[in-house]
Amino acid sequence: MRWLPSTIAIAVLCSTLATAQQRGQVPAPQPTAPGSPVQPGQRGGGGRGRGSVQVMTLTSTAWPDGGQIPARHTQEGDDASPPLAWSGAPEGVASYVLLVHDPDALIGSGTDDMLHWLVWNIPASVTSFHEQAPSMSQLPDGSRQISATGPYYRGPGAPALGPAHHYLFELFALDTMLDVPAVGASPPNTRAAVIAAMAGHIRGKASYVGLFKRHRPD
Numbered sequence: 001m002r003w004l005p006s007t008i009a010i011a012v013l014c015s016t017l018a019t020a021q022q023r024g025q026v027p028a029p030q031p032t033a034p035g036s037p038v039q040p041g042q043r044g045g046g047g048r049g050r051g052s053v054q055v056m057t058l059t060s061t062a063w064p065d066g067g068q069i070p071a072r073h074t075q076e077g078d079d080a081s082p083p084l085a086w087s088g089a090p091e092g093v094a095s096y097v098l099l100v101h102d103p104d105a106l107i108g109s110g111t112d113d114m115l116h117w118l119v120w121n122i123p124a125s126v127t128s129f130h131e132q133a134p135s136m137s138q139l140p141d142g143s144r145q146i147s148a149t150g151p152y153y154r155g156p157g158a159p160a161l162g163p164a165h166h167y168l169f170e171l172f173a174l175d176t177m178l179d180v181p182a183v184g185a186s187p188p189n190t191r192a193a194v195i196a197a198m199a200g201h202i203r204g205k206a207s208y209v210g211l212f213k214r215h216r217p218d
Helices: 009-023 187-198
Strands: 057-059 084-087 095-107 112-123 144-146 165-174 202-212
Touching (some): 084 165, 144 187
Antiparallel strands (some): 095 112, 095 165, 112 144, 165 202
């Protein structure tokens, strides 16, 4: 299953790459706006010219891609971050960024959505996350993390009324580390700073989707 949000630029990149993966090819280059991640097949301005964005694989043993997220990994259960693993990174990766968000929960003026987890400066040697990451701004391996409500994974919490929400897990392989602190700015501003710093440095990309809505009213 692949689902295309219409308003979030970072999610558009995800669906474009997912479609390319299904077809076994990378789309033709497209223009890239300043501050936006590079498009598949396009060299990143400000990067090191290492070629197109490589399609990677992101998996979880907790649920199948496009399936229902178990309660343990949601606000209705233990709110524990899920186990994740990735592969297929290109050569020259310096760090990874994991972005988890809910495109069905638009906030502000409708140009942003609910941030459930953002982890950046994940070391290039790391290819998986164990279940239930600790709550702290900087993890022992140097990774930094935030969510809309604090320095931790924020599980899905879509209301019981209405359809299930799509929770988009996006992994980016970068050719650089990001000089963005985990504290000192609001989560929306930190998220914007991370995404802006990624521009021109994305060398690989993977995505995974989970569905959830509460089983009982709040």
